[in-house]
Amino acid sequence: MPKINAATVAEHRAQQRAALIRAAVDVLVEQGATAVTPAAVGARAGLARSSFYQYFPSAAALLAAIVEESFTAADAATAQALAEVGEPAARIDAFIRTELRIAAQGAHRPAKALMQAELPAECVARVHELHHQHYAPLQAALVDVTGDSAELTGQLVGGIVQAAMTAVEHGADPDHVADHALALLRNGL
Known part of the structure; x- marks a missing residue:
């Protein structure tokens, strides 16, 4: 089970989602929309690519x-x-x-x-x-x-x-x- 760095699971999920969004913004601004992929955003956020899909169904949804x-x-x-x-x-x-x-x-x-x-x-x-x-x-x-x-x-x-x-x-x-x-x-x- 992954380590939770928040008081509740809901807070942890909110933090992870926010980290993915921040990472995606950085990738978007630096490299453009086509570079916003689950792998690139997950790597930038320090999360596994598979974790990305727990928060967003696709790069377009992100x-x-x-x-x-x-x-x-x-x-x-x-x-x-x-x-x-x-x-x-x-x-x-x-x-x-x-x-x-x-x-x-x-x-x-x-x-x-x-x-x-x-x-x-x-x-x-x-x-x-x-x-x-x-x-x-x-x-x-x-x-x-x-x-x-x-x-x-x-x-x-x-x-x-x-x-x-x-x-x-x-x-x-x-x-x-x-x-x-x-x-x-x-x-x-």
Whole structure:
């Protein structure tokens, strides 16, 4: 029987599952989606390949779990940042600053790597759906500020946010980048 390094079997299983996800994220970001195999992920996590299947039925299921967990964490951070903010312009500021803090932590790496991979259409559709849901609070704040519900405004602002995240991911200070991005947006809105 394998050694359990947790207070309960459930906690041990949660730790093992989390280790597999962390290992898969590393493999995904370093080598791409096709390298995320049960053998590679198990080896990176320090688990036998057969142990992989106790947690995920396939590499595709693991990739789906990565996507879901990444967006769940980002959504929680955004919800917390927006919880006390009522004024639309302040919601835009809070959303963008939170996105850049998340980018500085590397949390966008899995989604970015997956978007560059050749994935089945349903996986790509799910990533787009989660992305759209995640950006819904920003879109709502933009509508409140501009009175314009045009999706184009959201796409253009999203482009600025994406460029800001790329700068942060390349080492720029998140607060400095947020200040510049928000100055551009305030002048443009």
